[in-house]
Amino acid sequence: MTTKYKIISGFVFIMLLLAAVSYLGYVKLHAASTEFNLYRSEARTAVFSNGADAQARNMRDRVSRFTQDLDAFHMDEARVSVASALKYIAMAHDEENNPVEQKNLDAQAERLKKSLGLIDHIEKTLLESNKILRERVTPDGNAINERLSALSLAARNANNMHLAALIDDFYSDYVTLRVQIMGYVSNYEEIRAETALKCMQTLDGLLIKLEEALQDTASRKAFVSLEQAFKSYKDGASRVISLCSEASNNIEAIESVGTELAKTFDTYTTSTEENMLKVGRAMLESNAQAQRATLYASVGGIVLGIVFALWIVISIVRILHQVSNFAVKIAQGDFSTDLKVKEGGEIGSLVQAMLSIPTMLNNLMEQSKNTAHRIAIGNFRERIDQKKFQGGFAELTGCINNVADAYTSVLDAVPSVLMTGDTECSIRFLNKAGKTVLGGDFLNQGCGNLFKTKECSTGDCFGKKAMMENRPNTGETTAYPGGKRMEISMTALPLCSLDGTPMGYMEMINDITETKDSQTMLLQVAQESTEIAERVASASEELSAQVEQVSRGADMQRSRVESTATAMAEMNSTVMEVARNAGYAAEQGEATRSKAESGAELVNSVVTSINGVNTVALSLHENMMELGRQAENIGGVMNVISDIADQTNLLALNAAIEAARAGEAGRGFAVVADEVRKLAESTMEATRKVGENIQAIQHAARTNIEEVNNAVNSIGEATGLSNASGQALQEIVTLAASNSAVVTNIATAAEEQSATSEEINHAVEEVSRIVSETAEGMVQASSAVQDLALTAQQLKQVMARLR
Structure with missing residues (x-):
C-alpha cells in the first residue's frame, strides 16, 4: 500500500472512530500545514539564492573570458547572467518573510546592478x-x-x-x-x-x-x-x-562584487538551511502534539489510531530522512550513493526523480572525460553532444563546449599551419592556415600524401620520431602541397593520453620559401661576380701582352732610328766632302776629269747612302703605323675593362641592396659586397689611368707618324738631289770643257745637300726623342696593367670568400 492510501485509510478510520476529536485533529493538522508551507518557502528561497549565486559566478566567468578573447558574446552572456541573478533575487525576496533578509537581498541586487555599469565600462x-x-x-x-x-x-x-x-x-x-x-x-x-x-x-x-x-x-x-x-x-x-x-x-x-555576493549568498543559504531544519522540527513537533492530543481524547479506538498513525508517520519520516541524506551527499559531490526506498505513488516518483540526478551527472562526467581524452590526443574539434542533455545540464555542456571552441579559435587564428595526427599519421585536426595551404579540410587522410616531403612514410617522419622519443622534434625540409614547392620549418610535439601514453602528435609548420630563395639569389650574385672577376683578370692579361708587344716595337723603332742617324751622319760627311772637292775643282780646272770621276764615285756613294736612308725611313714609317694600330687596340681593350668594372660595381650595389633586405642575416654579406664595390672602383681608377697613358702613347705615335712622313719626304728630296748630282758628274766626265760651270753647279748642289742633311738629322733626332717617350709610356702602361691584374686577383679572392 502506498503512503497516499495509508493516509486516506487512517483518516477514514479515525473519522469513523473518533468523530469527536475531528476538530482537534483539524486544528493540529492546520498548524502542521502552516509549518510545511514555511518549510516549502524556505526551500524555494534557498533554491533561488543558489540560482542567483550561480548566475553571479557565471557573470564573473564571462567577464574573465572576455578579457582573454574580447568576444562581445561573453559580455552579453554576463549581462544575461546579471538579469537572471536579479530575477532569482526578486523571487527569493517574494518568498522571504524576514525583513532583515529582504534588506540583504535588496543590497545584493544593488551590487549586481552596479556590476552592469562595470561590465559596460570594461567592454568599452x-x-x-x-x-x-x-x-x-x-x-x-x-x-x-x-x-x-x-x-x-x-x-x-x-x-x-x-x-x-x-x-x-x-x-x-x-x-x-x-x-x-x-x-x-x-x-x-x-x-x-x-x-x-x-x-x-x-x-x-x-x-x-x-x-x-x-x-x-x-x-x-x-x-x-x-x-x-x-x-x-x-x-x-x-x-x-x-x-x-x-x-x-x-x-x-567586479571580482570584489562577486566575492561579496558569494559570501553573502553562502551566509544566506546557511541561514535558510537552518530555518528549514527549525521548521522541519517544528512540523514534526506539531504532528507529535496532534498524535498526543488524539491519544488523550480517544477512548476505545485511540490505541489503534495511534499505532496506525505512528506507522504512517514513521514510514514518511524514514523516506524523507533517506531522501534528505541522499540530497546532502549529491550536494557534496558523492554521485555513487544510492536511495534504497521501495515506495510507489508520488513519493516513489519523487524517489525516481532523485535517483535520475546522479545518473545524469555521471553521464555528463563520462562524456566530459571522453571528450577531454579525444581532445588531448589531437581531436581539437571534438565536443560533447549537447542534445543528450536537457535544461541546466544542456547549458553546462554548452559552457564546456564554448571553452573548447575558444581554444580552437585561438589555434585557427595562428598564421602558421597547425596539424595533429594519430599514430598512423592520419590527420585529426587542421587550423585555418593549414586548410588554406592544403586547399581544403583533409581529416582522416595521410599527411604524407598531402605534404609529400622526403621524410614522410619513413623512419625520419617528424611526427613519428616525436611519438617514439616522446619529446619535441624540429627540422627543415621541402614540401609539395598541391604540387607547389614549399620550403618549411617544422616542429612536432607528442600528444599523450590522460595516462601519459603517446597517442598522436601535433606539428607547427612555417613557410620559409622566401628566405631560402633569397639565399639562392645571393649565391647566384656571388657566382656572377666571380665570373666578372675572371673576365677582368683575363682582359688584364691580354692587355699586358699587347703592351709588352708595343714595348718591343718601340725598342725596334729606337734601334732603327739610331741606324738612320748613323746613315745620315755618313751622308752629311759625304756631302761635305763633295763640297770640298767642288772647291778644289774650281781651283784646279786642270785635273777636272780625274776629280770629276772621283766626284762621280762619291756621288754614287751618296746616292747609295740616301737610298739606304730612304729604305730605313720607309721601314720606320711602317713600324710607326703598326704602333698606332696597337695603341688603338689597347684603347678598345681598356673600354672592355671599364665596362666590366662598371658591371662589377652595379652587381656589388645590387648585392648590398639584397643584403639590406635580409636584415641581420645579410649583414656579413653587406660587408663583403662593400669590399667588392671598393675593388671595382679601384679597377675603374686604374683603368682610367691606363687609358690616359694609352691616349698619350696614341698621341705620341701620331706625332711620330707625322715626323716620319716629313723625314720620308726630306729623304725623297735628298734622293732626287743625289741623282741629279750623279747626272751632273757624268756630264762633267764627258764635258770637261765646261768644267768650271759644272763644278759651280756641283758646289751649289752640295750646299743644298748639306742643308737637307741637317734637316734630316734634326728630324731623326726628333723621331728618336719621341720613340724614347713612347718606350717610357709603355713602361708606365705595363705597370698600370700589372696593378689592374693584381686588382682582378683581389676581386677573385673576395668572390671566393663570398661563396
Missing part, C-alpha cells in the same frame, strides 16, 4: 584599447622596424659605427617595450606597465643620442621618419596602457 575600454592596438600601435610598430632598418643601412653605408651601435641599443629596448605592452594587455600585471613606461623613457633618451650621432643627409632623413613613427607608437601605447589600467580596476571591482 578593452574594445577601444584593442582597436588602438590593432589599427595604430601594431602598424606603427611595423613602421618603426622598417625605419630602423633604413637608418641602420644608412649608418653602415656612411661607416658610422657609433650610430649603428646606438640603433642596436634602441632596437633592443624597443623589443622589450613591445613585449611588455603585449604582456600587460594579456594579463594586466602592473609590473609590465611600469616596465613599459620605463622603456619609453629610455627610448626617448636614445632618440636624443641618435640625433646627436647623425652625420649624413640619408641618416637624418631616416631618423626623422623613425622619430615620427615612434611618437605615434608611444602615444598609442600610452593610451592602451591607460585603458587597460581602467579595465583592470573595473575587473577587480
Whole structure:
C-alpha cells in the first residue's frame, strides 16, 4: 500500500472512530500545514539564492573570458547572467518573510546592478584599447622596424659605427617595450606597465643620442621618419596602457562584487538551511502534539489510531530522512550513493526523480572525460553532444563546449599551419592556415600524401620520431602541397593520453620559401661576380701582352732610328766632302776629269747612302703605323675593362641592396659586397689611368707618324738631289770643257745637300726623342696593367670568400 492510501485509510478510520476529536485533529493538522508551507518557502528561497549565486559566478566567468578573447558574446552572456541573478533575487525576496533578509537581498541586487555599469565600462575600454592596438600601435610598430632598418643601412653605408651601435641599443629596448605592452594587455600585471613606461623613457633618451650621432643627409632623413613613427607608437601605447589600467580596476571591482555576493549568498543559504531544519522540527513537533492530543481524547479506538498513525508517520519520516541524506551527499559531490526506498505513488516518483540526478551527472562526467581524452590526443574539434542533455545540464555542456571552441579559435587564428595526427599519421585536426595551404579540410587522410616531403612514410617522419622519443622534434625540409614547392620549418610535439601514453602528435609548420630563395639569389650574385672577376683578370692579361708587344716595337723603332742617324751622319760627311772637292775643282780646272770621276764615285756613294736612308725611313714609317694600330687596340681593350668594372660595381650595389633586405642575416654579406664595390672602383681608377697613358702613347705615335712622313719626304728630296748630282758628274766626265760651270753647279748642289742633311738629322733626332717617350709610356702602361691584374686577383679572392 502506498503512503497516499495509508493516509486516506487512517483518516477514514479515525473519522469513523473518533468523530469527536475531528476538530482537534483539524486544528493540529492546520498548524502542521502552516509549518510545511514555511518549510516549502524556505526551500524555494534557498533554491533561488543558489540560482542567483550561480548566475553571479557565471557573470564573473564571462567577464574573465572576455578579457582573454574580447568576444562581445561573453559580455552579453554576463549581462544575461546579471538579469537572471536579479530575477532569482526578486523571487527569493517574494518568498522571504524576514525583513532583515529582504534588506540583504535588496543590497545584493544593488551590487549586481552596479556590476552592469562595470561590465559596460570594461567592454568599452578593452574594445577601444584593442582597436588602438590593432589599427595604430601594431602598424606603427611595423613602421618603426622598417625605419630602423633604413637608418641602420644608412649608418653602415656612411661607416658610422657609433650610430649603428646606438640603433642596436634602441632596437633592443624597443623589443622589450613591445613585449611588455603585449604582456600587460594579456594579463594586466602592473609590473609590465611600469616596465613599459620605463622603456619609453629610455627610448626617448636614445632618440636624443641618435640625433646627436647623425652625420649624413640619408641618416637624418631616416631618423626623422623613425622619430615620427615612434611618437605615434608611444602615444598609442600610452593610451592602451591607460585603458587597460581602467579595465583592470573595473575587473577587480567586479571580482570584489562577486566575492561579496558569494559570501553573502553562502551566509544566506546557511541561514535558510537552518530555518528549514527549525521548521522541519517544528512540523514534526506539531504532528507529535496532534498524535498526543488524539491519544488523550480517544477512548476505545485511540490505541489503534495511534499505532496506525505512528506507522504512517514513521514510514514518511524514514523516506524523507533517506531522501534528505541522499540530497546532502549529491550536494557534496558523492554521485555513487544510492536511495534504497521501495515506495510507489508520488513519493516513489519523487524517489525516481532523485535517483535520475546522479545518473545524469555521471553521464555528463563520462562524456566530459571522453571528450577531454579525444581532445588531448589531437581531436581539437571534438565536443560533447549537447542534445543528450536537457535544461541546466544542456547549458553546462554548452559552457564546456564554448571553452573548447575558444581554444580552437585561438589555434585557427595562428598564421602558421597547425596539424595533429594519430599514430598512423592520419590527420585529426587542421587550423585555418593549414586548410588554406592544403586547399581544403583533409581529416582522416595521410599527411604524407598531402605534404609529400622526403621524410614522410619513413623512419625520419617528424611526427613519428616525436611519438617514439616522446619529446619535441624540429627540422627543415621541402614540401609539395598541391604540387607547389614549399620550403618549411617544422616542429612536432607528442600528444599523450590522460595516462601519459603517446597517442598522436601535433606539428607547427612555417613557410620559409622566401628566405631560402633569397639565399639562392645571393649565391647566384656571388657566382656572377666571380665570373666578372675572371673576365677582368683575363682582359688584364691580354692587355699586358699587347703592351709588352708595343714595348718591343718601340725598342725596334729606337734601334732603327739610331741606324738612320748613323746613315745620315755618313751622308752629311759625304756631302761635305763633295763640297770640298767642288772647291778644289774650281781651283784646279786642270785635273777636272780625274776629280770629276772621283766626284762621280762619291756621288754614287751618296746616292747609295740616301737610298739606304730612304729604305730605313720607309721601314720606320711602317713600324710607326703598326704602333698606332696597337695603341688603338689597347684603347678598345681598356673600354672592355671599364665596362666590366662598371658591371662589377652595379652587381656589388645590387648585392648590398639584397643584403639590406635580409636584415641581420645579410649583414656579413653587406660587408663583403662593400669590399667588392671598393675593388671595382679601384679597377675603374686604374683603368682610367691606363687609358690616359694609352691616349698619350696614341698621341705620341701620331706625332711620330707625322715626323716620319716629313723625314720620308726630306729623304725623297735628298734622293732626287743625289741623282741629279750623279747626272751632273757624268756630264762633267764627258764635258770637261765646261768644267768650271759644272763644278759651280756641283758646289751649289752640295750646299743644298748639306742643308737637307741637317734637316734630316734634326728630324731623326726628333723621331728618336719621341720613340724614347713612347718606350717610357709603355713602361708606365705595363705597370698600370700589372696593378689592374693584381686588382682582378683581389676581386677573385673576395668572390671566393663570398661563396
